[in-house]
Amino acid sequence: xxxxxxxxxxxxxxxxxxxxxxxxxxxxxxxxxxxxxxxxxxxxxxxxxxxxxxxxxxxxxxxxxxxxxxxxxxxxxxxxxxxxxxxxxxxxxxxxxxxxxxxxxxxxxxxxxxxxxxxxxxxxxxxxxxxxxxxxxxxxxxxxxxxxxxxxxxxxxxxxxxxxxxxxxxxxxxxxxxxxxxxxxxxxxxxxxxxxxxxxxxxxxxxxxxxxxxxxxxxxxxxxxxxxxxxxxxxxxxxxxxxxxxxxxxxxxxxxxxxxxxxxxxxxxxxxxxxxxxxxxxxxxxxxxxxxxxxxxxxxxxxxxxxxxxxxxxxxxxxxxxxxxxxxxxxxx
Amino acid sequence: xxxxxxxxxxxxxxxxxxxxxxxxxxxxxxxxxxxxxxxxxxxxxxxxxxxxxxxxxxxxxxxxxxxxxxxxxxxxxxxxxxxxxxxxxxxxxxxxxxxxxxxxxxxxxxxxxxxxxxxxxxxxxxxxxxxxxxxxxxxxxxxxxxxxxxxxxxxxxxxxxxxxxxxxxxxxxxxxxxxxxxxxxxxxxxxxxxxxxxxxxxxxxxxxxxxxxxxxxxxxxxxxxxxxxxxxxxxxxxxxxxxxxxxxxxxxxxxxxxxxxx
Amino acid sequence: xxxxxxxxxxxxxxxxxxxxxxxxxxxxxxxxxxxxxxxxxxxxxxxxxxxxxxxxxxxxxxxxxxxxxxxxxxxxxxxxxxxxxxxxxxxxxxxxxxxxxxxxxxxxxxxxxxxxxxxxxxxxxxxxxxxxxxxxxxxxxxxxxxxxxxxxxxxxxxxxxxxxxxxxxxxxxxxxxxxxxxxxxxxxxxxxxxxxxxxxxxxxxxxxxxxxxxxxxxxxxxxxxxxxxxxxxxxxxxxxxxxxxxxxxxxxxxxxxxxxxxxxxxxxxxxxxxxxxxxxxxxxxxxxxxxxxxxxxxxxxx
Numbered sequence: 001x002x003x004x005x006x007x008x009x010x011x012x013x014x015x016x017x018x019x020x021x022x023x024x025x026x027x028x029x030x031x032x033x034x035x036x037x038x039x040x041x042x043x044x045x046x047x048x049x050x051x052x053x054x055x056x057x058x059x060x061x062x063x064x065x066x067x068x069x070x071x072x073x074x075x076x077x078x079x080x081x082x083x084x085x086x087x088x089x090x091x092x093x094x095x096x097x098x099x100x101x102x103x104x105x106x107x108x109x110x111x112x113x114x115x116x117x118x119x120x121x122x123x124x125x126x127x128x129x130x131x132x133x134x135x136x137x138x139x140x141x142x143x144x145x146x147x148x149x150x151x152x153x154x155x156x157x158x159x160x161x162x163x164x165x166x167x168x169x170x171x172x173x174x175x176x177x178x179x180x181x182x183x184x185x186x187x188x189x190x191x192x193x194x195x196x197x198x199x200x201x202x203x204x205x206x207x208x209x210x211x212x213x214x215x216x217x218x219x220x221x222x223x224x225x226x227x228x229x230x231x232x233x234x235x236x237x238x239x240x241x242x243x244x245x246x247x248x249x250x251x252x253x254x255x256x257x258x259x260x261x262x263x264x265x266x267x268x269x270x271x272x273x274x275x276x277x278x279x280x281x282x283x284x285x286x287x288x289x290x291x292x293x294x295x296x297x298x299x300x301x302x303x304x305x306x307x308x309x310x311x312x313x314x315x316x317x318x319x320x321x322x323x324x325x326x327x328x329x330x331x332x333x
Numbered sequence: 334x335x336x337x338x339x340x341x342x343x344x345x346x347x348x349x350x351x352x353x354x355x356x357x358x359x360x361x362x363x364x365x366x367x368x369x370x371x372x373x374x375x376x377x378x379x380x381x382x383x384x385x386x387x388x389x390x391x392x393x394x395x396x397x398x399x400x401x402x403x404x405x406x407x408x409x410x411x412x413x414x415x416x417x418x419x420x421x422x423x424x425x426x427x428x429x430x431x432x433x434x435x436x437x438x439x440x441x442x443x444x445x446x447x448x449x450x451x452x453x454x455x456x457x458x459x460x461x462x463x464x465x466x467x468x469x470x471x472x473x474x475x476x477x478x479x480x481x482x483x484x485x486x487x488x489x490x491x492x493x494x495x496x497x498x499x500x501x502x503x504x505x506x507x508x509x510x511x512x513x514x515x516x517x518x519x520x521x522x523x524x525x526x527x528x529x530x531x532x533x534x535x536x537x538x539x540x541x542x543x544x545x546x547x548x549x550x551x552x553x554x555x556x557x558x559x560x561x562x563x564x565x566x567x568x569x570x571x572x573x574x575x576x577x578x579x580x581x582x583x584x585x586x587x588x589x590x591x592x593x594x595x
Numbered sequence: 596x597x598x599x600x601x602x603x604x605x606x607x608x609x610x611x612x613x614x615x616x617x618x619x620x621x622x623x624x625x626x627x628x629x630x631x632x633x634x635x636x637x638x639x640x641x642x643x644x645x646x647x648x649x650x651x652x653x654x655x656x657x658x659x660x661x662x663x664x665x666x667x668x669x670x671x672x673x674x675x676x677x678x679x680x681x682x683x684x685x686x687x688x689x690x691x692x693x694x695x696x697x698x699x700x701x702x703x704x705x706x707x708x709x710x711x712x713x714x715x716x717x718x719x720x721x722x723x724x725x726x727x728x729x730x731x732x733x734x735x736x737x738x739x740x741x742x743x744x745x746x747x748x749x750x751x752x753x754x755x756x757x758x759x760x761x762x763x764x765x766x767x768x769x770x771x772x773x774x775x776x777x778x779x780x781x782x783x784x785x786x787x788x789x790x791x792x793x794x795x796x797x798x799x800x801x802x803x804x805x806x807x808x809x810x811x812x813x814x815x816x817x818x819x820x821x822x823x824x825x826x827x828x829x830x831x832x833x834x835x836x837x838x839x840x841x842x843x844x845x846x847x848x849x850x851x852x853x854x855x856x857x858x859x860x861x862x863x864x865x866x867x868x869x870x871x872x873x874x875x876x877x878x879x880x881x882x883x884x885x886x887x888x889x890x891x892x893x894x895x896x897x
């Protein structure tokens with residue numbers, strides 16, 4: 001057997017394995033679809049915000065997980081998406097579905113713009129630039145009161161409406177479950193695209209940049225361009241999350257987008273395993289629901305939350321699905 | 334034979350230290366040039382200046398039939414022109430498998446854009462298939478076909494060296510810069526490596542080979558360039574260079590005297 | 596007030612804030628220099644210092660004693676507690692993962708920050724706490740500018756601490772070992788330098804500076820809150836980066852510069868936007884000098 005054909009047979013095992021994992025995903029998805037029937041409204045609410053976290057973690061995974069750029073201002077992308085849709089809705093009466101693409105576009109362009117200092121600034125210095133950018137955006141939304149409503153928030157953002165056969169125009173309203181389904185759908189789409197990207201020429205180039213930037217460049221990989229691409233995509237995903245968040249809340253205030261949010265999303269990505277798509281989702285679901293699970297401990301819960309982050313990093317530094325084994329599983333079989 | 338690479342009066346300073354001092358060198362197409370010299374002679378610095386990793390302090394580099402200047406190009410642009418390299422201390426992609434390392438090296442030979450990659454369009458699928466086969470072929474060529482799915486950095490050192498060469502070949506370069514591929518190898522591994530380099534030359538690839546050990550370079554090189562203290566002190570056929578008094582002095586003056594005697 | 600006096604007053608206020616930033620920034624920069632870790636929990640250590648001072652003053656009951664004694668009790672308690680805390684954080688959280696990737700260490704630091712912040716809330720209460728006015732509210736008019744005793748204390752002690760640190764790092768055996776560890780940790784291990792101990796001492800020294808910063812902050816602003824540490828910590832970290840992280844004179848200059856920018860921006864432009872100016876200056880400085888004002892001119896390990 002020549003190595004080329006053995007590569008192909010390996011490819012087939014890879015296909016059968018990915019079929020297996022696809023079946024698992026479908027089963028999980030069916031389970032997820034059924035959850036709102038079993039759970040009460042409060043639990044659905046918690047799950048919905050965990051899913052929004054998952055969307056953010058998937059987006060940040062493109063930046064930190066794939067290209068290795070430490071980004072500490074990701075909440076700003078989320079904020080930009082939320083305010084973009086919010087302002088289009090409040091001032092322009094734009095419907096949700098029309099507002100989402102510009103929200104994603106604006107957040108994506110901001111993501112690319114934020115990547116520009118990377119032309120000169122690197123490493124931890126770049127991380128602090130992203131942190132500063134995050135703070136600047138939050139303070140700007142707080143202070144531009146005449147447009148954003150300032151600290152009191154932007155009020156009266158429209159909920160999505162959907163025309164359903166037989167039921168006419170359905171307004172998502174304030175109940176959680178429609179948003180739960182919408183976010184779930186978005187998470188599945190973004191996760192699916194991320195997995196495909198990670199197995200592609202681009203995904204390999206991103207990982208190569210993360211592992212060794214200089215060696216990647218010497219292989220002809222345009223490092224800066226691909227980093228900017230990842231930041232733009234990551235920004236657009238955060239913009240999508242922001243638009244959903246704004247539509248669900250109806251009111252957004254700048255303090256929903258503080259530095260702690262950036263840090264939490266980063267922790268989700270690292271906890272899941274850098275570069276792992278399912279890890280990002282799982283990390284978000286765990287960290288997104290953990291504070292609620294710890295609610296019984298009342299005021300000790302954030303203390304325990306911090307402690308569990310320290311313990312997980314000590315016991316499993318590569319995260320849930322990190323390290324090479326996972327990658328081999330995903331890529332070559 | 335036409336000239337592929339022309340290095341013109343290249344100088345590189347680090348603060349007060351002159352790592353490369355007015356180096357002029359031209360390499361013809363299909364030639365295998367051995368670049369030797371004691372530690373710290375500036376061999377790797379020369380590679381770094383050619384590949385855009387370090388900007389030269391002065392002087393220029395021209396490449397290809399059109400004599401295009403590589404000056405001021407970023408490393409990935411130099412690679413696009415057809416220059417590939419390996420690294421002295423292996424720099425493999427640690428999270429990728431052996432096969433994927435080579436596929437990543439084929440970045441320039443594939444073209445799938447964002448959408449076709451994300452949506453797995455048929456063209457991207459075909460291209461992926463092609464890249465996989467191509468990478469497998471290259472791995473066979475360097476004798477790594479059995480270890481395609483292993484973690485690249487878990488390979489023994491000598492095999493990592495060969496993987497580096499396969500990865501660099503994947504970009505289908507016209508000039509290959511090998512930075513001490515023989516360092517740290519045992520005699521058997523070194524022999525296998527020389528055979529591999531001989532095959533590369535047989536395919537018409539132009540190679541510059543950095544080597545510390547003269548005995549490795551001499552039999553395979555068409556020409557040998559000796560660098561000492563940032564300066565070219567001798568250029569010529571291996572036998573002539575071996576007898577050059579300046580070369581003997583440079584080597585005797587350094588701790589590698591025994592290498593020269595071999 | 597004439598415009599010149601106003602300017603001088605803003606300058607004085609900025610120097611006070613800047614001196615506090617600088618004291619905290621030193622802790623970030625020392626730890627970063629030695630182990631390349633952004634010690635996110637450092638802002639919480641600073642706040643712990645302020646709380647330790649409050650409790651020490653309450654328990655010891657210094658009402659009758661001269662103010663110098665009261666201040667000594669406050670500073671002593673803060674320094675002892677923070678040094679112990681710095682040692683414990685390094686020993687329990689960071690040392691076990693020193694070999695892991697830097698992102699892991701960073702997440703651990705965030706976990707530690709959350710843990711300490713909430714521990715402070717549980718111990719010290721969730722609401723603002725009055726900082727005891729142990730230093731008399733003396734004030735002087737110098738050429739139209741009001742200078743308080745507290746401000747003089749802030750400047751004096753910050754200058755003294757920085758001088759002491761500079762002496763420690765540049766003129767003692769310990770400092771030499773610290774610098775060597777910062778250069779090449781592995782080589783130091785091979786040479787038999789007790790790297791673990793050097794790192795522990797670095798954490799303790801940085802934490803002690805933050806403790807003094809915490810007491811000065813409490814004295815200057817009168818109230819403290821458990822989440823002040825996060826905001827001030829972030830600013831101090833920014834100051835450290837501004838000066839070139841890992842560089843001690845850089846942290847001092849960065850702290851003072853950041854305090855001045857915030858104070859002048861608040862005075863002349865807009866108090867609401869002062870942080871935007873601070874971060875804006877940071878971005879511009881980094882674009883101009885990618886490794887900070889005093890940073891080395893080599894590419895940072897990414």
